[in-house]
Amino acid sequence: MLPNPNNFIIYSLLLGIFMIKCLDSYDPKDAFVQALEKGEKRKACSKVGLPRQPPNRFNSTSRLYELRQMMQNQIVLKKKPIDAYIITSDDEHQTQYVAPYDQRLKYISGFSGSYGIAVITLTNATLWTDGRYHLQADEQINCDWLLMRMGYSMVPSVGEWLKKNLKPGNRIGADPKIISAELWGTLKYQLDDVNVEMIEIDPNLIDVIWKDHEEEFQEKPVSIWDIQYAGLSWTEKVISVRKKMRENGADAMVITALDEIAWLLNIRGRDVPFNPFVRSYVILAQTEIYMYVNQSKLIRNKVVNYLDAAIGKGNFSVQLKDYAAFWGDLPTLTLQWQTVLLPSKCTFTEGVSQKVYSLVDKKKRLPKPSPIIFLKAVKNNIERVGMAKAHIRDAAAMCEFMAYFETRMEAGDEWDELQVANELNRIRYEQVNCSGNSFPTVVAFGSNGAQPHYEPSKTTNKIIGFNSTLVLDSGGQYYEGTTDVTRTIHLGVPTDQMKDAYTRVLIGNIDYAMLTFPSNTNPSVMDVLARASLWEAGLDYLHSTGHGIGTFSSSHEAPISISYQSTDEYLLKEGYIFTNEPGYYNQFGVRLENVLEVINKRWLQQLDSGEQFLGFEVLTLVPYEPKLINPYLLSAQQIRWLNEYNAKIRRLVGHELKIRNKSQAFYWMMSKTEPVPGSGNKNLAFIGFMCLVITNLLIT
Numbered sequence: 098m099l100p101n102p103n104n105f106i107i108y109s110l111l112l113g114i115f116m117i118k119c120l121d122s123y124d125p126k127d128a129f130v131q132a133l134e135k136g137e138k139r140k141a142c143s144k145v146g147l148p149r150q151p152p153n154r155f156n157s158t159s160r161l162y163e164l165r166q167m168m169q170n171q172i173v174l175k176k177k178p179i180d181a182y183i184i185t186s187d188d189e190h191q192t193q194y195v196a197p198y199d200q201r202l203k204y205i206s207g208f209s210g211s212y213g214i215a216v217i218t219l220t221n222a223t224l225w226t227d228g229r230y231h232l233q234a235d236e237q238i239n240c241d242w243l244l245m246r247m248g249y250s251m252v253p254s255v256g257e258w259l260k261k262n263l264k265p266g267n268r269i270g271a272d273p274k275i276i277s278a279e280l281w282g283t284l285k286y287q288l289d290d291v292n293v294e295m296i297e298i299d300p301n302l303i304d305v306i307w308k309d310h311e312e313e314f315q316e317k318p319v320s321i322w323d324i325q326y327a328g329l330s331w332t333e334k335v336i337s338v339r340k341k342m343r344e345n346g347a348d349a350m351v352i353t354a355l356d357e358i359a360w361l362l363n364i365r366g367r368d369v370p371f372n373p374f375v376r377s378y379v380i381l382a383q384t385e386i387y388m389y390v391n392q393s394k395l396i397r398n399k400v401v402n403y404l405d406a407a408i409g410k411g412n413f414s415v416q417l418k419d420y421a422a423f424w425g426d427l428p429t430l431t432l433q434w435q436t437v438l439l440p441s442k443c444t445f446t447e448g449v450s451q452k453v454y455s456l457v458d459k460k461k462r463l464p465k466p467s468p469i470i471f472l473k474a475v476k477n478n479i480e481r482v483g484m485a486k487a488h489i490r491d492a493a494a495m496c497e498f499m500a501y502f503e504t505r506m507e508a509g510d511e512w513d514e515l516q517v518a519n520e521l522n523r524i525r526y527e528q529v530n531c532s533g534n535s536f537p538t539v540v541a542f543g544s545n546g547a548q549p550h551y552e553p554s555k556t557t558n559k560i561i562g563f564n565s566t567l568v569l570d571s572g573g574q575y576y577e578g579t580t581d582v583t584r585t586i587h588l589g590v591p592t593d594q595m596k597d598a599y600t601r602v603l604i605g606n607i608d609y610a611m612l613t614f615p616s617n618t619n620p621s622v623m624d625v626l627a628r629a630s631l632w633e634a635g636l637d638y639l640h641s642t643g644h645g646i647g648t649f650s651s652s653h654e655a656p657i658s659i660s661y662q663s664t665d666e667y668l669l670k671e672g673y674i675f676t677n678e679p680g681y682y683n684q685f686g687v688r689l690e691n692v693l694e695v696i697n698k699r700w701l702q703q704l705d706s707g708e709q710f711l712g713f714e715v716l717t718l719v720p721y722e723p724k725l726i727n728p729y730l731l732s733a734q735q736i737r738w739l740n741e742y743n744a745k746i747r748r749l750v751g752h753e754l755k756i757r758n759k760s761q762a763f764y765w766m767m768s769k770t771e772p773v774p775g776s777g778n779k780n781l782a783f784i785g786f787m788c789l790v791i792t793n794l795l796i797t
Contacts, residue, residue, distance in 0.1 A: 546686020
C-alpha cells in the first residue's frame, strides 16, 4: 500500500526542521577543540575505511598488550595489580637525551622525542608532549594512542586526565627512579581527593617485557675538563656551592643531575648521547664529598689523583664509591645531617627522582632548586671567551658545509636530508677541539620543516629540491663551549609567502638581539619582541623563544627559558648565555636561531634604583639567506643592525676561513653578507617596542 501523500509531506517538513537544527548546533570548531581535549585528533586514525599510515608510524599493539599483562601480574609486581602505569622519557638522572638503554618511552610507543609522558591503563594509552613534537608524535605513535598536545589550554594535564578517567580505589604505578619527585608529588596531591593511590613499582615493567634490552651500559672513560676552559678549579666551585648550601640552611646536598656533576667537578664523559656527562651521583656535605661512579672508568688513576680521592684526606677529597652503592648509602649517610637539600624542578632540570626523595627522612628534606643551576648559568670570563671562540669555529664549519652543498646542488647532484645531516656532522667534527654534536641534527625540507624538532630517518627522508625551504638546526660540543645554530635556506626562487614568513622571523630575531633593558626586567616580557612581527600577521609558534646553553655541557640549560607564557621567576644576569630562535611552521618551515650572551652596558647611566642596563652580544656568526629577506619589511634600524652583523661575520669568520685556507667557504660567506640597501619600513620599527611597553603596563 502506498503511503499517504499528506503524511509524507509532514514527515519531510519535520525531518527538514530537525536537520536545520542539527546543522545550526554543529560547530566544526567545537569538534576540533573536543578532539584536542580528548587526545583524539590523530592523523590517519579514522574509524571509517583504511587510511594510509605515515611511513614512520610504529605498531605498538603487541607491546601494550604485554605491558597490560604485567600490570595484572602480582608475581612480577610483588603487590596487588595496578590500573595504570606511568612512563616518562627520563633516565634515573632525569637527563634530556638518554642512552639507548633508557629509551623506555620510545620502546613502548615508538615516539622518539626528547620529552614525553605516557599513561597506560587497561583500556587506553595516552601520550603527552609539548609543541616541539606535536607533529612528530602524531606520525610516530599508532592509533592505539591518544595524543595530548601540551600548550593548548583545553588539553588536560596528566593529573586532570587521570582524575577523570580513573575510579576511586584505582592504583597507579610508576618506577620511582625515572619519575621526578616533583611530578610524583603533584600527581599524588591531585589524586588523593578522589581516592586514587600512587604505587612505587620495582622492577621497571618496560624492562621486564623488553626482550633485547641491554643488561649493561657500555662504560666509557672519564676525562678532566681542563681549567684553561673551565676558568675555575673544581675546589673553587665546591666552596661556592657549600656557601650557597649554608645560606639555605642545608648540611648536605644530593646531586643527581649529570650536568651539575660535570660542572662541579670539571669532569666530562660519554655516557649519554650528545652531552659530555658521566653517569654518577654525588653527595656533597660541608666536610665530605661522596661520588658514586663505575670506578673502572677512571683509567690509569689520572682522574682519581685529580680528585685526590682517598678517605680522610680533608674537605676537598672525593670519596669514590661504586655506582650501585648509592641507593644503600643514601638513607644511612643522611642520618648524620639535620637538613638535606634535595633539588626540585627548575625549567629543564626535573630535580631528584621520587626514589631519592623517598629515601631521605621527610623531617630532613629541603626541596629547593639546586644552587648549582644558578652558579653555572653565570659564565666566568674564561668561559665567555671560550664560547666566542667556539662559535667562530662553528660558523666556519657551517660556511664550509653550505658552500660545498650549494655548489654540488647547482652542479646537479641529488642530495637527501640524511646526506645533508651526515655531511654537516662530518665537517663540524673535523673542527679543532670538537667532540661531536650537541643534539641530533635537524635537516628538514619542505613540509618536514613544519616539525620544529624533526629528525630525518630512512622512512621520512626527503630529496632536497629547489621549490621550498630547508631548515638546518645543528650544534657542536667544543672544549671551549657548546653551540646551537639554526638557519633556513632556499636553493631556488622563494615565493612571496616564504619571503614574508622568513622576514617576519628575522625581524623577531633582530629586535630581540637589539634590546637594551634594566636588569630587573622579567625575561618573559621580552619574548613579545621575538613574536610581534608574526603576531601582526596572525602567526605564532608553540615552542619557547630561547633556552639556556652550557659550556661544553648541555644544549638546554636551566634556569633560562624565554616564553611569554612562562611562570618561572628569575632575572637575566651578565654572563648568562641562551638562544634566540623564533620560527614559522606551516606547509614549510622557517627558524632562525642565534646564541646570545648577556652583557652589562656600563656606559649607560645606572638607574636610581641601582639597576644596571643590560643587553646582548650575538655569539652566532652564520650568514642569513639574502634571497629570503624582503628589505621593505625591515626598519632602518633593523637594516643597520643586519649590516653591522654581516660586517662582523666578514671580519671574524672571514679571518678564520682565511687561516684555514677555505677559499670556497670564504667567497660563499662574502656573497651572503653583502650590505643590504634601503631605508626600511618606518612603521614596523615601533611594533616590537610598543608591544613590550604595553605588556609591561599590563603586568605591572
